[in-house]
Amino acid sequence: AQRVTQPEKLLSVFKGAPVELKCNYSYSGSPELFWYVQYSRQRLQLLLRHISRESIKGFTADLNKGETSFHLKKPFAQEEDSAMYYCALTSFQGAQKLVFGQGTRLTINP
């Protein structure tokens, strides 16, 4: 079965500190992994996807197939990074439906 696990519901760090949001997945095959973000009063939006290997707003995520993880990292947190973050996966085939984790609420303290 496809499953995404985000072990931390809440994460609080100080501005300028490194951030790591954890994501583990289970999937029989080769999924595509995503991070979505939802800022306060805004809609869910794509932050990054592993296939594009981009760095968005200073965030990066590396797919580790051995550990089935796709942790999101940023070396120096900024206050505007405070938001809800969702890890998600989809298949490269079929309906491309997204399977989401429960989300992590990140708070950056000044």
Place this chain on the structure above:
Amino acid sequence: GAGVSQSPRYKVAKRGQDVALRCDPISGHVSLFWYQQALGQGPEFLTYFQNEAQLDKSGLPSDRFFAERPEGSVSTLKIQRTQQEDSAVYLCASSHVAASDTQYFGPGTRLTVL
């Protein structure tokens, strides 16, 4: 340009009432998805359309849930005889084509069943 829009943004229904939630996808987007997001949870897939064809409805929780997209554009999610457990945010997303394109989400409709 205009993004995905949903209406109404908020809906309060008495248990047993029928509700209809509307999604206007981005113009030209072939694929349309509905997700249900319960409080404190991530979104969960309900159903998927490619143009007017409903290709996957495996996530619909019961036969009280019905979705349509008759002209391949606007979609409606209908819930009959609403129950308290139907209370959630219903999200619509569209993408250009199914394979590998980014899904763009609407603002959601928050449904509260009393």
